[in-house]
Structures are given as structure tokens and as C-alpha cells.
Amino acid sequence: MCGGRGTRLDADAEKPLFEVAGAPMVDRVADALAASGLERAHAVVSPHAPETRAHVSAREDLAVVETPGEGYVADLRTALDRVGTPALTVAADLPVLDGAAVDRVRDAFDGRSVTVCVPAVLKRRLGASADTTFERDGRALAPAGINVVADASEETIYETYDARFALNVNRRSDADLAETLLGGADGPR
Numbered sequence: 001m002c003g004g005r006g007t008r009l010d011a012d013a014e015k016p017l018f019e020v021a022g023a024p025m026v027d028r029v030a031d032a033l034a035a036s037g038l039e040r041a042h043a044v045v046s047p048h049a050p051e052t053r054a055h056v057s058a059r060e061d062l063a064v065v066e067t068p069g070e071g072y073v074a075d076l077r078t079a080l081d082r083v084g085t086p087a088l089t090v091a092a093d094l095p096v097l098d099g100a101a102v103d104r105v106r107d108a109f110d111g112r113s114v115t116v117c118v119p120a121v122l123k124r125r126l127g128a129s130a131d132t133t134f135e136r137d138g139r140a141l142a143p144a145g146i147n148v149v150a151d152a153s154e155e156t157i158y159e160t161y162d163a164r165f166a167l168n169v170n171r172r173s174d175a176d177l178a179e180t181l182l183g184g185a186d187g188p189r
Helices: 025-035 050-057 072-083 099-108 120-126 172-182
Strands: 042-045 063-066 087-090 113-119 134-136 139-149 155-159
Touching (some): 025 099, 042 050, 042 072, 050 063, 072 087, 087 099, 099 113, 099 155
Parallel strands (some): 042 063
Antiparallel strands (some): 087 139, 113 139
């Protein structure tokens, strides 16, 4: 999912093209998907991010799915109608993901939809923003922005303390934290 405007990031570039440690976030996520055991990847774009659409269209490892840009949920439905389910979905603002992390989510799929969450306390400890949280069993959890969507109405929560799932870059402070976790602008990609 890479069709958002990224207004909270307050950047000149479209959010998916915002560079973290020397590479656009959408490339970091696409590279993680390519390094995983997934068969294929699609970049879901909207009219709100035309430069992102052009950028991902140039990648041979991504098929592009265009949506009307009516919001995350509506655009996700459009994308799922095109690619089918089950489908692993991931937001373009998770630049510290890698193939192994993606495979952990894929392996957690047991026929039910999977919502990946991290404890809100982990986000606070890292210094990452947490815009959305919910209570489960008396603890605050934050959705990670990576899920598996299946046809079944049943859903499972996959809770992890893995920092690779705890950092959605929504603000400059999140980008700075991602740079630190990745080893800086000259660090690993």
C-alpha cells in the first residue's frame, strides 16, 4: 500500500518516496518482499501519489494496482478485488522490515486473517509514534501495518516485540529512529 499523501511527515517528497538511510521507503519495503518467500508483490497506488506510481512502475519485481484514492480501507478493498486473497498487505512506511520479518508473518497464516501488532510500550521504549492503539487482554497494542487478509471471517492477532514491526514512519522523529536502526545513511539496506 503506497498511495498515501504523508501529510504528518511534512516532506517535499510523497511519503513512499521519502528516503530513509539513503533509499525511498517503498524500495525498502519492496526489497523486503523480494527477499521473502512470497511469490509475487504488487504496489497499490492512488492518484494522490503520482510520483510513487511512476517510481514503482519502473521496478520489474512489482505489478502495479491502481486505486481511486478514496482512503486506506476502500483502496485496500479495490486491491484485494484485483489480486485476490489470501494476501499479505504491508504499508510503505515500514522501512526496517526485511525478508525474514515478512516470512514470519506469512508463516503465522493458518487460514485466518492475521493482524500484526506490537505492544504500545515497545513503541514508547523505542521512541516511535503510536497513532492508533487498542486494548486486548488489558494491554495496549498498536497495529503494525502488515497483515494477512483471508476470505475467512475469523481473525487472529499476531503479537510481536520485534522492532522491525514497531516503526511506521509518520513523522520526522520516526525517520530519524529508522535511520538509527538501519545504521544511518551509509548503513545496511
